[in-house]
Amino acid sequence: MSEITPGLWALLLRGVWVTVQLTVYSAALGAVVAFVVGLARTHRLWIVRFVSGAYFELFRGTSALVLMIWVFFVVPVTLGWQLVPMWAAVLTLGCTYGAYGSEVVRGAVAAVPQAQREAGVALGFTPAQRLRKIVLPQAWPEMVPPFNNLLIELLKGTALVSVLGVGDITFAAQLVRNATGQSAPVYTVILVLYFVLAFLLTRGMRQVERRAKANVGRLAPAGPGTAARTGRVRRRDLAGSSSASGGAS
Amino acid sequence: MNWDWSTLGDFLPAFRSGVLVTLQALVLGALIAFALGLVWTLAQRSPLRVVRWPVTAVTEFIRNTPLLVQLFFIFYVLPEWGLTLSALATGVIGLGLHYSTYTAEVYRAGIDGVPPGQWEAATALGLPRSRTWTAVVLPQALRRVTPALGNYVIAMLKDSPMLMTIGVLEMLGQARQFGSRTFHMNEPIVTVGIAFILIAYPASLLLRALERRLAR
């Protein structure tokens, strides 16, 4: 039985850094996947819609931990190349949360009024120009709040990598627990650490939202802190929950 | 890919018991989430600040921190405080507690969605407050939120493999145990992965159909 020593604190802080990296890299990959798959799901060719829709359904039905373990243990054995654990994790998290994000992108793009696209046609824009100059800038403010929810889910999801032995906060906590022989202090500490990270993410995304809304000439809802934002129904499983969560907003 | 059907055959008995444990954890966890979520929602509507405020703080904290760490907390810390639970019980409580903070938001949305006219009509009829809740507001609210609750049950299903980390032999736990015993990892993991899709996809189709019906 002993205290958490400075050395152990350093271990935990390194874990925080790994968690932050994981979140950033996975979010970057997830954003790319979300936009590519989400836009593909609104494509005019049915085959593109079908393939991207299948991707969404597949990853939405899959458990992230199962997928992560499969990528980590099975893929190197069968394909013969070793994946650095960190990148196996980023790949899994990015593809999984990107699939959820694609639903956000698809919904926001579909919500841009048809009349706006028609105005673009009337001015002679190409489809790509319409997407870039009219549709995406108007859809973006609608995406930010659900993206914030997904980011928090992603942050929480990074804890899974500790199962693969990646030295994130949760993994570091297990080492500290073994060293001190006490569970309560270290697990309390890291729960607070996760909460602080989630709080900072939400704060940052509120700024993004405010700027995005101002950019389309709307006022962002002025609200106190995180409560207003995180108080919304999480679109954890996006498809299908729209009607009920609609009542909240 | 080296795929061996006989390995799969060897895994089946363990897989079957894993499925049962997963479903057991899911059903019990969902029941806790449904019930506790309602408690949170009603507490957050309490006129008393001392009730509202801590409940909001606690639910926000639980929702914004990882389920995996919460499982570890319950599994390792509670025994230090003299309360020892089985791995499965820990998992069920963790899953239910975590998702109760989501269902609370769903209930809240449903209750906010009941038109003010319904409250006014109940008041005009002189219904007591408890009766207004149980006979007028909650039935309407619950009906509206059924699809959203269902979606969280699917989310719980997909999070249930985390219970493996505290030693629950659900589907993934069985797969890993089998893998470390026989050194065949591919077949059991793929089987488990497909099993999740086979349960989750039809369930989500069902919920979408239900949502369309309720929307009418």
Add this chain to the structure above:
Amino acid sequence: MPADTDPLIPKPATAANGSAGRELIRLEQVTKRFGDTTVLDRLDLSVDAGRHVTLIGPSGSGKTTILRLLMTLTKPDEGTITVDGRRLFPAPEKQCREVRKKIGMVFQQFNLFPNMTVLRNVTEAPRTVLGLSRDEAEARARELLDLVGLADKCDMRPTRLSGGQQQRVAIARALAMRPRVLLLDEVTSALDPELVAGVLDLLRDIARSTDITLLCVTHEMGFARDISDQVLMFDAGRIIESGPPEKLFGDPDHERTREFLSSVL
């Protein structure tokens, strides 16, 4: 080309080929159905360059569909559409895009882009579609915004403007492309009554001072009488009567026209 001296005058007919009065738009045997309803029924229509044509008729008679077909916002089920000697339907997308540059449209609901300032709404298409430099596009836009009386609103968001102001920006936006044809789709229907006059006066000015070809769907009969060379009366997907405004409003041949006019006047 001296056209740059006055942004409002595209002078296409005179500057390009000197053939004002030449046929510019041609629809042949155009049929359009939505489900079971036939909106346009084997319609033939020809409009000469520089003409101001007003389409009137009860709602659902196919007037707006004509404008949407010319803007390629919808496709006909049968028939051919030609603009300035080039096929618009059936035609490959690339050719459509070329033809579209010659046609501008003002919508009932303005359809300004909320993610851009007023100025940017007017400069964006000239820059990206016509390839104008920023300075050229802005100079042209400022002149046009001055013309529509909104030069001081350049840096505002369109959502901050009144409906009438928004519609005037939308007119400037369409003119900035220097179209040979301007399609006006019930441009005052969504406006509060007190804002209608300003927009109509502006359009009267434009009709008088340019030789742009106008196709106008409207319920403002006084306005139609003022600006048109030709009025087309639509009923059930067909043109049942056409002629100069004096004739059509004064002494229509067709019983349906008379009924319609007495119901709106």
